[in-house]
Amino acid sequence: MRILLIEDDPMIGESLEEGLFKEKYQIDWARDGLEAETLIAANSYHLILLDLGLPKKQGLEILQNYRNAKGRAAVMIITARDSTSDRIVGLDAGADDYLVKPFDLDELFARLRALLRRSLVPENREIFHLGLSLNPSTHEVVYQGNSLHLSVHEFKLMLALLDEPGRVVSKSKLEEKLYGWDEEIESNTIEVYIHSLRKKLGQEFIKNVRGVGYKVANKS
Ligand code: CA
Numbered sequence: 001m002r003i004l005l006i007e008d009d010p011m012i013g014e015s016l017e018e019g020l021f022k023e024k025y026q027i028d029w030a031r032d033g034l035e036a037e038t039l040i041a042a043n044s045y046h047l048i049l050l051d052l053g054l055p056k057k058q059g060l061e062i063l064q065n066y067r068n069a070k071g072r073a074a075v076m077i078i079t080a081r082d083s084t085s086d087r088i089v090g091l092d093a094g095a096d097d098y099l100v101k102p103f104d105l106d107e108l109f110a111r112l113r114a115l116l117r118r119s120l121v122p123e124n125r126e127i128f129h130l131g132l133s134l135n136p137s138t139h140e141v142v143y144q145g146n147s148l149h150l151s152v153h154e155f156k157l158m159l160a161l162l163d164e165p166g167r168v169v170s171k172s173k174l175e176e177k178l179y180g181w182d183e184e185i186e187s188n189t190i191e192v193y194i195h196s197l198r199k200k201l202g203q204e205f206i207k208n209v210r211g212v213g214y215k216v217a218n219k220s
Contacts, residue, residue: 001116002026002164006036006062007078008054012101017129018051019105025112026166033057040066043165044128045073047116050095052079052086060093067094068157072114074122078103127162129216134158148200153178161206166218168209188194190214 003025006148007013013029028043030036032055034049040048040062048066052059063075074097077090082100090098096115099108131144139155141148150158151215158179161169172189178190194206194214 001046002043003112004036004039004043004048004073005029006033006049006054006059007051008032009051012051015105016108019109023109026164031055031210033059033062036062039063040042040071042128042130044126044162048075050072050075050077050078052081054091060089063090063095074118076111078108078116083097085198127159129165130161130219132158132162132203133206134162150197150200151193153189154193154197157190158197159215161216165216166212168215171214174214191201 016122034056050059075095076097077095132140
């Protein structure tokens, strides 16, 4: 599960980052509103933790822009603003939950789990990662603004690698995702597809982890 934390307070940010990391979430931390929007544009997240008072751009504006752009991740507002009207404005702007600071980390984790259960990644949703977008329903691929042709197997392979960016996926797992039970698999097909994908996306996009498998780069 990939979470974007948007928080300018270094102490709160560090404790959340550490806590979420221990809970095995993959976490990106944006320290101001503009950095948050850059990360949102470049990646897909399962959940966004959003502080409201931020440098450069306010949290509510980020949320409104995100929902206007059809962003579908669950959003939880974390803020010290605890008036009822603040909560209503936040929820109306498209937040799914609202937690007032200071909060207990265990309560935050419980609410995250509940939100993630409810919002689990709809099938066929468009995937974005580091300038690459894949649309499983239309099969369209755009990389750095240019549309790109991927074969059916290359497309499936990319989807499998982007399921959890940064995580290593073994070759056998990739073969499993690419082929049905009855299909015969040549021993080096995954290597062939990786080679061809690298020609299209550059050498650095997919990393080889020797003896383990492959992963996509997590940061440019
Ligand atoms: Ca703040």
